Amino acid sequence: MASKTTPKNFASKLQRLESLVAGLESTDQSLESALQNFEQGIKLVRDAQQELAIAEQKVNELLQEPPGQQAEQD
DSSP states (O other), rough: OOSOOOOOHHHHHHHHHHHHHHHHHSOOOOOHHHHHHHHHHHHHHHHHHHHHHHHHHHHHHHHHSTHHHHHHHH
16 A cells, blocks of 8 residues: 655645545554554655745745846746
């Protein structure tokens, strides 16, 4: 059930995390499998939090730029 590849985009990470949570909520997994899925879920959460922090920083930078400054950077 556990996929070893890490999703590349934010939406895929959330989708995979939801799948892992659903699996953890079921009682059909062995302890070893549940621990592997939990570990993968923790990694996904940390990756997603880092992506959100970067996006938030970018938004804050854009909001602080003087008018006309953004067009010069594109």
